[in-house]
Amino acid sequence: MGNETMNKRELSTKQTDELLEVLKARFEKNMERHNSLVWENVQTKLKANPDKLWSLNEMERTGGEPDVVDYDEQSDTYSFYDCAAESPKGRRSVCYDRAALEARKKHKPENSAMDMAAAMGIELLTEEEYRELQKLGDFDKKTSSWVKTPNDIRELGGALFCDYRFGHVFLYHNGADSYYAARGFRGSLTV
Incomplete structure (x- = not known):
């Protein structure tokens, strides 16, 4: 993609046409995620x-495999989550946020989860x-994903991440400046 775009x-x-085809195919293949919804309404x-x-394309481009997971009738909005089996490949090896990235003295990662999400x-x-999301399938069986961290935890230098092991979702903590090849982040988008 050029800078203009x-x-x-x-x-x-x-x-747009290519992305809509990909999203439609994923939507139809995974009806258990949204069995009462109709693709034509989502596409409109x-x-x-x-x-x-554009944001959905960024989710797709970085390996997120976004799909519709909810419809809010009151606000007439659809929620898309990253539904890739593992944490999206194009968003791994990142610390939690900009403050954590700047605080790191050596071996800084290239980016942070919060900055990447905002840019997307x-x-x-x-x-x-x-x-x-885990009620819709088994995700992050080999990887983990940063999740939005409450301010009181973040102010003390920590950040939260989750994964799925032994048939359960686990919530953990780590220093916000940590990063691992098997940890990325999953995003949401409301349309």
């Missing part, structure tokens, strides 16, 4: 929000959202 946060017609909403399509126009999953 990146700055506008808009996909070309060809990119997406086409009306080109900035959200998405949010990190919360612990509750992560647990909801």
